[in-house]
Amino acid sequence: MRVVTSKRIFFIAIWLLVLSGCASxxxxxxxxxxxxxxxxxxxxxxxxxxxxxxxxxxxxxxGGVLDMDGxxxxxxxxxxxxxxxxxxxxxxxxxxFAAGLLPDPTLSLTRDFPQNGGPGSSSxxxxxxxxxxxxxxxxxxxxxxAELDARKTDLNLLWQEWQVVARARAxxxxxxxxxxxxxxxxxxRTLFADRYQRTQTALDRGLLTLDAxxxxxxxxxxxxxxxHDLERQINTDSHxxxxxxGVAPEVQLPLGDAxxxxxxxxxxxxxxxxxxxxxxxxxxxxxxxxxxxxARYRAAILGQFPTFTVGFTRARDTSHVYTNGFxxxxxxxxxxxxxxxxxxxxxxxxxxxxxxxxxxxxASSDVHRLLDEQRxxxxxxxxxxxxxxxxxxxxxxxxxxxxxxxxDALAYANLQASVLAKQIExxxxxxxxxxxxxxxxxxxxxxxxxxxxxxxxx
Numbered sequence: 018m019r020v021v022t023s024k025r026i027f028f029i030a031i032w033l034l035v036l037s038g039c040a041s042x043x044x045x046x047x048x049x050x051x052x053x054x055x056x057x058x059x060x061x062x063x064x065x066x067x068x069x070x071x072x073x074x075x076x077x078x079x080g081g082v083l084d085m086d087g088x089x090x091x092x093x094x095x096x097x098x099x100x101x102x103x104x105x106x107x108x109x110x111x112x113x114f115a116a117g118l119l120p121d122p123t124l125s126l127t128r129d130f131p132q133n134g135g136p137g138s139s140s141x142x143x144x145x146x147x148x149x150x151x152x153x154x155x156x157x158x159x160x161x162x163a164e165l166d167a168r169k170t171d172l173n174l175l176w177q178e179w180q181v182v183a184r185a186r187a188x189x190x191x192x193x194x195x196x197x198x199x200x201x202x203x204x205x206r207t208l209f210a211d212r213y214q215r216t217q218t219a220l221d222r223g224l225l226t227l228d229a230x231x232x233x234x235x236x237x238x239x240x241x242x243x244x245h246d247l248e249r250q251i252n253t254d255s256h257x258x259x260x261x262x263g264v265a266p267e268v269q270l271p272l273g274d275a276x277x278x279x280x281x282x283x284x285x286x287x288x289x290x291x292x293x294x295x296x297x298x299x300x301x302x303x304x305x306x307x308x309x310x311x312a313r314y315r316a317a318i319l320g321q322f323p324t325f326t327v328g329f330t331r332a333r334d335t336s337h338v339y340t341n342g343f344x345x346x347x348x349x350x351x352x353x354x355x356x357x358x359x360x361x362x363x364x365x366x367x368x369x370x371x372x373x374x375x376x377x378x379x380a381s382s383d384v385h386r387l388l389d390e391q392r393x394x395x396x397x398x399x400x401x402x403x404x405x406x407x408x409x410x411x412x413x414x415x416x417x418x419x420x421x422x423x424x425d426a427l428a429y430a431n432l433q434a435s436v437l438a439k440q441i442e443x444x445x446x447x448x449x450x451x452x453x454x455x456x457x458x459x460x461x462x463x464x465x466x467x468x469x470x471x472x473x474x475x
Contacts, residue, residue, distance in 0.1 A: 053263060053264055053265040053266075054095065054262075054263060054264040054265065054268070055264070055265055055268065056264075056268060057081060057083070057091065057264070057268075057270065057271070058081075059264075060091055060094065060095045060262070060263070060264070061094070062090065062091075062094055063094055066093060066094050066103075067090065067093050067094065068175050068178060069093075069178075069179075069182065071086065072086060072089055072090050072093065072182070075087060075089075075090050077090075078273070081271050082271050082272070082273045083189075083270060083271055083272050083273060084273045084275050085186050085189045085190070085275070085276070088185045088186070088188075088189045088258070088262070088270075088272070089182040089185045089186055091185075091262045092181050092182060092184070092185035092261050092262055093178050093181060093182060095262055095263040095264075096181050096261055096262065096263055097260075097263050098177070098181070099174070099177060099178060099181055100263075102173075102174045102177050103174060105170060105174075106167075106170045106171055106174050109166055109167040109169075109170035109171075110167045110170075112163055112166070112167070113160075113163040113164050113166065113167035115163070116159050116160050116162070116163030116164075117160045117163065117164070119153070119156065120148075120149060120152040120153065120156070122146060122147060122148045123145075123146070123147045123148070123149075123328075124144070124145070124146050124147075125143075125144070125145045125147075126142070126143070126144050126145075127142060127143040128140060128141070128142045129141040129142070129335065131335045138335045138336060138337070139333070139335060139336075139337045140335070141332070141333055141334045141335045142332065142333050143330065143331075143332040144330065144331045144332070145328050145329070145330045145331075145344070146328060146329050147326055147327065147328030147329075147344070148326070148327060148328070149324070149326050150326065150327060151319075151320075151322070151324050151326075154319055155316045155319050155320065158312045158313070158315045158316035158319065159312075159313075159316055161308075161309075161312040162309040162310075162312035162313045162316065163309075165305045165306070165308045165309035165312065166305070166306070166309045168302075168305040169302045169303075169305035169306045169309060170302075172298045172299070172301045172302035172305060173298070173299070173302045175298035176297075176298035176299040176302060179298060179459055179462070180459070181261065182459075183455050183456065183458070183459040184261055185258070185261055185262070186455045186458075187452055187455050188254055188257055188258040188261065189258070189272065190276065190448060190451045190452060190455065191250075191254050191448065191452075192251065192254050192255065192258065192272055193272065193273075193274050193276055194276075194444055194445075194447065194448040194451070195247060195250060195251050195254065196251075196274065197274075197444055198247060198441060198444045198445075199244065199247055199248075199251070201437070201440045201441065201444065202240055202243055202244045202247065202437075202441075203244065205240050205433070205437045206237065206240045206241060206244060208433065209233060209236045209237040209240055209433070210237055212233045212236075212237075212430070212433075213230070213233040213234050213236075213237050216229055216230045216233050217230055217233075229425065232430035232431070233430055235430070236430050236433060236434055239434070240437065243441075255270075258270065276447075276451060278447070278450060278451065278454075281391065281454070281457075283388055286384065286388065286457065286461065287384070287388075289461050290380070290381055290384055290461075293377070293380055293461070293462075294377070296461075296462045297380065297460075297462055298462075299376065300373070300376060300377065300380070303369065303372060303373045303376060304373070306369055307366065307369045307370065307373060310362065310365050310366045310369050311366055313362050313365075314359070314362040314363055314365075314366050316362075317355060317358045317359045317361075317362045318359055320355040320358060320359075321350060321354045321355040321356065321359065322350065323347050323348050323349065323350055324346075324347065324348035326345070326346040326347075327343065327344070327345050328343060328344045328345075328346075329341075329342070329343050329344075330342040330343060330344060380460060383456075383460055384457065384460055384461070387453050387456055387457050387460070388457075390449075390453055391450060391453055391454075391457075394446050394449050394450045394453070395450060397446055398443065398446040398447065398450065401439060401442050401443045401446060402443060404439055405436070405439040405440060405443055408432070408435055408436045408439055409436065411432065412432055412433065412436055415428075415429055415432050416429070
């Protein structure tokens, strides 16, 4: 009776030990509607989510006006796609945790009851405790691969944050420049509308002919068309930025207009190319992915050896004889030998090697291309500013000549159209240069090196 009680206590203890490690279920119902922020104040700024040092230390301006970095901060902490990517990262870490756990041993129990037992007979049992030694052998490689996969996911998340920051900065630049362009167009529309009204009044009084009115009307209508196109573009960019920041579509973001073009140190930019493998998250993610695949390749090589399982047995037969023993099972790698998995993992590792080299080459090419475009655009911007200055000076002289009837309305309207076109060209070039700076910043990581003391540079 004492033995039976001890066995019960043993099995109860084993059962309680198993149950102590079990997880419990908790329901999590799906949301019933959208939860977009209704204002910037509704967004909680968790700086632990911000990896870029410049953004992590960013201080928001008083009065709630958002500058370019402020918009980038809101994008990092509240972008819906980044929230989903962070959930994927948690899954990868859970998978790494699972891969790091040792495999469980197996316990099998059987009990036999004799039907016609004679004197001294008893029920028989067989207890077997086994462990897969191959799983233990592969465990370091599997665990290392899972850890590197988790790091790869974290680095891909960081690279996605960089992309979101670049997108937020680009949309901020577009909106600021589009507002400046809209102001130029509206000022010119007011000018052309006034000229058209004056010439139309003079036509009605018989002081001018129709050919003097038509150029003013054409200029007015062309400006109005450009305003309509720009209104649609501003609306699209506004909705895109709101969606990027995770705020409701009707929210009017209090954007500032601070944009600067400091001279860029091209030599320092080119020098930073050699540091890309240690600073670009996508490249570091590829390094981790390559390491994980290399570990899986090693595990596949280990898998070609025979599967080896060892177990220990405790048994009693119906004649009440107890035995202790052990068992070994061994697979024979004659037909398979895990050769297929080895070939797959080796080919996958080779592909990742080529992918990494291609990404390095593309990064170098992109940086050189953007620097060349910067030089072209900066030169064109300087020429445009000089041309605009000369046109503005000419416009003052031609206005006096037009008022004194020394030039006709068509010539004066053409000059005004040239001034408008040059103003638009200047704003578009500034926008292109600013967007190229954002692209360079994303390619290199961190702040772009500038010429010391504001010296001359591209």
